[in-house]
Amino acid sequence: MVFTVSEKGLELRKTVEEISGQNIFQCYQCGKCSATCPVVDSMDVAPNKVIRYVQMGDLEVLEQNTFWVCAACFTCSARCPRSVDIAKIMEALRNVMLRNKQDFINIYSKEFIEKMIEEIPQMAIVAAIKKGVW
Amino acid sequence: MEYPYYPGCTLKTTGKKDEEAALEVAKLLGFELKELPTWTCCGVVYNLTSDVMADHLSATRTLIRAQEMGRELNTNKLVTLCSMCYNVLKQVNLMYKNNPDKLYNVNLFMDTEEDYLGNIEIIHFLEVLYRDIGPEKIKEKVKTPLKNLKVDPYYGCMLLRPKSIAFDSQDSPHVMGDILSALGAKVIENPMTVECCGAHQIITNKEAVLDCVQRIVTISQSKGADVIVTPCPLCQYNLTTAQKSLFEKGKINQKIPVIYLSELLRISLTENNENYLKDYMFIKDKLEDRGGL
Ligand code: SF4
Numbered sequence A: 001m002v003f004t005v006s007e008k009g010l011e012l013r014k015t016v017e018e019i020s021g022q023n024i025f026q027c028y029q030c031g032k033c034s035a036t037c038p039v040v041d042s043m044d045v046a047p048n049k050v051i052r053y054v055q056m057g058d059l060e061v062l063e064q065n066t067f068w069v070c071a072a073c074f075t076c077s078a079r080c081p082r083s084v085d086i087a088k089i090m091e092a093l094r095n096v097m098l099r100n101k102q103d104f105i106n107i108y109s110k111e112f113i114e115k116m117i118e119e120i121p122q123m124a125i126v127a128a129i130k131k132g133v134w
Numbered sequence B: 001m002e003y004p005y006y007p008g009c010t011l012k013t014t015g016k017k018d019e020e021a022a023l024e025v026a027k028l029l030g031f032e033l034k035e036l037p038t039w040t041c042c043g044v045v046y047n048l049t050s051d052v053m054a055d056h057l058s059a060t061r062t063l064i065r066a067q068e069m070g071r072e073l074n075t076n077k078l079v080t081l082c083s084m085c086y087n088v089l090k091q092v093n094l095m096y097k098n099n100p101d102k103l104y105n106v107n108l109f110m111d112t113e114e115d116y117l118g119n120i121e122i123i124h125f126l127e128v129l130y131r132d133i134g135p136e137k138i139k140e141k142v143k144t145p146l147k148n149l150k151v152d153p154y155y156g157c158m159l160l161r162p163k164s165i166a167f168d169s170q171d172s173p174h175v176m177g178d179i180l181s182a183l184g185a186k187v188i189e190n191p192m193t194v195e196c197c198g199a200h201q202i203i204t205n206k207e208a209v210l211d212c213v214q215r216i217v218t219i220s221q222s223k224g225a226d227v228i229v230t231p232c233p234l235c236q237y238n239l240t241t242a243q244k245s246l247f248e249k250g251k252i253n254q255k256i257p258v259i260y261l262s263e264l265l266r267i268s269l270t271e272n273n274e275n276y277l278k279d280y281m282f283i284k285d286k287l288e289d290r291g292g293l
């Protein structure tokens, strides 16, 4: 069976590899990253699957919420048996979206402004903005 | 001994209690944390891309401030209290150590600052306590042993990951436990101690934070913890507020107080701690109940 990857798919794979500095094919799909991810239950698809999408050059990966839900906790990266820095791949995918002017958070929305008024530590607010706004 | 000290934003607002207690604990143990005269946000989260340098500049400025103060105090160390500041400053610093070309470029770019030479060592307050002072010496200075107080030390992510910045075992850290034992507390082993609290997802995905916290505190509770201690202001906030929601939803049947390690140290090391203890009735009660005081 032969898989064909679209031009755009190839480009996405290359961009993710460049931004993350990771070799996406180093992953052998064991699933440990997903087993260890603390927020996997809120993800559309698990972290290992996101990597599989990128390996296959499948643009649908960009429609999943996985990389937005990622808390950048480095747990997956610490435990991957193939030393894939998955946290960096999640960051690369966020950057693909953000550099394309597709923000995750609207900082002018009522919802977000209400958060600012709550007593949430500003470290959380700054982190959320840095991960979700270009 | 005087250490240059970087507080970071949150310790001046929602994390104030940590700073207040830690500065006093330092005095009680015979050292001083001297705040950098000017500083900016560290950046909070280390930029994980390989091609964006701008995000590292605020941390770099702080490293330069530390370099300046270090000359006066004759040290190359910079102490942080917040886990996230520790993580970001240490990762940025390490990036320069591993990539002298990036350091060269950034120095050329920041032409209003003195060059950063790459020699600062970022250490967390816990490392000062553990390495420079040591549990033995802390034990000698204890005024109120925390006898019978069952404490669950919760580390979270940012002190131990990635491995290149970890100052303790990544899977079974012991530094906080050793310090707590020196105070006479009973230390609980919680296998969730290095798991994530959900971090900034509190803003956009509170449910995920509730899940994370439920897993952590359920074990604390089953092991009978009286209190959870953490060094991180975001962990402290998430664990506290998520427990409130979980309790209202009936997902946990008890809320465990979450305080900073520094607060517990101050209670134990201060001669007349009545003043402090009144803010922590649950500790006072426990200590008295079980004959600790
Ligand atoms: S843990 Fe590593 S090798 Fe296993 S699926 Fe995840 S990225 Fe791939």
Ligand code: SF4
Residues within 6 Å of the ligand: A033, A036, A037, A038, A039, A040, A047, A069, A070, A071, A072, A073, A074, A075, A076, A077, A086, A087, A090
């Ligand atoms: S870094 Fe992101 S994907 Fe990896 S374990 Fe943490 S939350 Fe999950």
